Amino acid sequence: MPSSNELSLGDAIKEFLKEYQLEGKVNETKVIHAWEKIVGKMISKHTLNLYIKRKILFVKLDSPALANELTYAREKIRKSLNEEVGREVIEDVKFI
Numbered sequence: 001m002p003s004s005n006e007l008s009l010g011d012a013i014k015e016f017l018k019e020y021q022l023e024g025k026v027n028e029t030k031v032i033h034a035w036e037k038i039v040g041k042m043i044s045k046h047t048l049n050l051y052i053k054r055k056i057l058f059v060k061l062d063s064p065a066l067a068n069e070l071t072y073a074r075e076k077i078r079k080s081l082n083e084e085v086g087r088e089v090i091e092d093v094k095f096i
Contacts, residue, residue: 027089028052034084035059038077043070055091057081067095 007015031052036044049060057078061067070077074093082088 024089027085027087030085031057031081031089034081038080038084039070052090055089057090057093059093059095061095070095 032050035047035050039047043061043066046062046066047059048062049058051058059067059070061070074095078090078093081090081093
């Protein structure tokens with residue numbers, strides 16, 4: 001029988017991330033890795049850079065016309081990315 005101070009590896013990692021306030025960064029990384037799955041390969045190929053600052057996902061695209069088109073779908077993209085991660089990580093998406 002395990003003693004009361006033993007943790008599973010998964011629980012130990014979660015505790016470590018919480019203790020060092022790294023949960024947010026891990027979730028931001030999950031959002032960035034989910035980008036291609038949510039928007040598809042075509043849009044992903046035109047994506048030059050993704051980063052998150054103050055809960056805003058900034059997306060640099062190689063096409064101003066595509067950036068303009070995606071602006072109309074940014075709320076759907078935001079919701080889909082947050083759903084993929086399983087929590088509210090980003091509050092807005094800006095195309096630059």
